[in-house]
Amino acid sequence: MSSDISNEYFCDGLTEEIINALAKIKQLSVTSRTSSFYFKNKTVTAEEIREKLEVATFIEGSVRASKKKLRITVQMIDTVDDFHFWSETFDRNPENIFEIQDEISLFIAEKLREHIGHLEIEDKLVEPIDIPVAIYREYLKGRYFLMKLGYDNTYKAIDIFEGIIKKAPNFPNPYLDINQGYVYMGTMGLLPAFEAYKKAQPYLQKALELDPNSSRSQLNLAWIECWQNWNLKKAYEHANNALEIQPADDIYLTISNFLTVEGKLDAARNYLDKALELDPYAAINHHYKGFLYYLKEEYETAIPYLKKALELDPMLPFPPIYIGISLLMSGKPNEALTYFGSLKGISVKDLTKLGGETMCYAKLNETEKCNDGLKELETYLTTALVDKAFTFLILVNALLGNNEKVVDFVTQAYHNRLPLILLLNPSPILKPVKNHKGFKDIMLKAIPDNVNYKQKKKYKQALLDANEIKKYSKELDQIMIDYKLYLNPDLSLKDLASYLELPVNYVSQLLNLGFQKNFSEYVNSYRVKEFKERILLEENKGLTIMAVAYDSGFNSKTVFNTFFKKIEGITPNTYLKSNS
Structure with a gap:
């Protein structure tokens, strides 16, 4: 409620810490940051929140800050009867920020216990960090930009975190955040994946030296083991460690990713549904639900989820690809061509428009236009867009029935250790190529526990030992x-x-x-x-x-x-x- 923008960073950081603290209580199901923040500064009723987030109770409050005084108001509301259980005001010294976060988190937890029944609550829910408050405030500013996503915001956040590292080299969080920023840009195609992961690695290594057992450290290790090292067994171990420390939607989403890579789509959907339950307004969760339906070849079902993802985050680069391909694969090539042709902004920069149109020309037998598209895509193989170029070259050639060409591009991508290899495994467009010996060999090298190729266990007298x-x-x-x-x-x-x-x-x-x-x-x-x-x-x-x-x-x-x-x-x- 203060006019100074820096207090918005502080308020967002305080809110995020309280969400994380309450999520540590095993018996509670706590809506994640993205969906909670969706309602920030919006006028909504308790009934709307109940319907949209499917929660029985919500906490709301405000922060008013000056250099010497911090006033935080907190109230708990029952969404069924729109009843205020309690309201509390905390007047505190801003210098005691970590104690304040813990005090409010414990206060809320105790009030919840009084209202909903027994909860196991630890003595502390927020551990203090050994850094000056001024540096912590700067850190919250970096988190503010990191969570806004996008190329510019991510680099702005990384710059802030680099400055914090110089002042507080033993503070592990900024190292984790820089790592997260680079991994995000590599995964989203904003930087070449190999380059982004290479930049991210030393920051994660340093964070692990400082704090190896945090939920975020384990989650980052899981990403690396899957997308860089292609070691799914270790990826699952780290992801499950992270889940044990703190159940969170991005961890459930990550495990869903790993199951998808292996082709275990039903199990992947179960984990994804848990992520959506915790964070129903996260665009990436809706995208992934649509993506799973696309992989199951339920194209008409996939499209509404993909469109919802774009509605929540118009800059998310993945949904346009699969909206267009779902139209194409459901027998609507002309509609798909119109859709890809209408794309603007990020989808043009990341080759979605070019690649999508070329796929449509392949399906429509417009040979000359298709060949022109393929030639243009090949020019990007030596650029920062190499991942997307390979993806579309593989998919277009699969639609054309050029299986040898598909295997050739897949082999090149494999030798370049491009993460896209892992998502080729469950692709419905590549079904005709899956029995090709060269393709099968690469998939088994990349994913040894591959359900598409491993022989099913024969039934025996004792099925399980x-x-x-x-x-x-x-x-x-x-x-x-x-x-x-x-x-x-x-x-x-x-x-x-x-x-x-x-x-x-x-x-x-x-x-x-x-x-x-x-x-x-x-x-x-x-x-x-x-x-x-x-x-x-x-x-x-x-x-x-x-x-x-x-x-x-x-x-x-x-x-x-x-x-x-x-x-x-x-x-x-x-x-x-x-x-x-």
């Missing part, structure tokens, strides 16, 4: 806790199998040997536990037993009563009376 049963049992329990799958009354054995990426027969055996239960017994045991917790909550006192049972995932009175008595040894009514 003892170690696998132990491993997958733990994994399944964690999935049930994280995703609360049991709340879906239509949950099936097939659904569980998709989350574990195992055949249905394997999961059936896993439940029998690992839990000594069949599917219904396993899922309904979670539902009974959920019911026992919900029925005793003050807020549910006015509900009938069956209303709470339905909220807990049951869809039949008979099944509920039968399973409850089987598991608890008493009827639901008796349980309620004995615990009232």
Whole structure:
């Protein structure tokens, strides 16, 4: 609420820290930064926020700052009844910023616990950083520009972070942020991927020396292991480490990326849905949902998600590619050609317009125009746009049926270690080339655990050994806790199998040997536990037993009563009376 723009950086930084702090509490599902900030400075009702973010509770507040005084107001609002639970004002010294962030985060967590029930809360949610407040304020300015994205904003942020490193060389965050900035530009095609990753590497290395165990350090390592080192096993290890430290939408999105590379599209969508739940206004999450539908050849379904991504961030470079290709592959080449021809701005600079039109000419059998496009694309192979040039050259030649040419370009891209190789694996346009020995050899070198080429396991008497049963049992329990799958009354054995990426027969055996239960017994045991917790909550006192049972995932009175008595040894009514 202050006129000085520098206080906006401070306010955004404070908000982001509180979001990150609350996200550390395992039992809470906290909407991520992008979607929270979407409502900044907008007049919206509690009902709109409930519908758009699907949240039961939200926190809002304001910051008024001067050199000597900081006034922060915070209030908590129930989105169902538009009821203000509490409002608090903190008058503090700006020099104590880290203590303030921790104090407010803990205060909110405690108030949430009073309102929604027991939460495990650590003694500290925000660790202090050993740097002067003036430098921290400058750091928040850098974060402000980094999160605005785009080429100019990212370089502006990098310049600020470089200045901070000179003043505070042992502060790990700016190193991580510079690394993130370069990786973002390489991934988005704003810089050649190889050049961007090379620039990013020393900054990450230094950050790891200073703080190897932060969630962001582990996430950055996951990116490197996948896109630079092509080591998916290590990439998953680091991503899961990051998820354990702090569940966040960008970590779920990252794991979805890795699963996509392997061709495990159903599992990738499960992780992506979790990312969208936490950050429904992140353009990249909507883009990736559309991209997954494109890979599954559900082109009509893909387009609305891709358009939503552009609506949220018109500068995002990927959606135009796949909107145009989805039109092309769904039998609308002329419509696709019109779409690519209408592109302006970043899509022209990054070859989307040229590459897309050339693909359309290939499909429309306009040989001369297609050849002209191919020749022009080849001129970019020695420029900063080499990644996009190779991508379109491969796709156009695949549409033309020039399989040998496709393999030649794929081989060149492989030897140049271009990240695009990994996303060729699940591409529907490359289906006709997938059995070509040269293409198959490269895909297996890049992705050894490649579901497109690995032979399926033959069924045997014991489908899973003892170690696998132990491993997958733990994994399944964690999935049930994280995703609360049991709340879906239509949950099936097939659904569980998709989350574990195992055949249905394997999961059936896993439940029998690992839990000594069949599917219904396993899922309904979670539902009974959920019911026992919900029925005793003050807020549910006015509900009938069956209303709470339905909220807990049951869809039949008979099944509920039968399973409850089987598991608890008493009827639901008796349980309620004995615990009232």
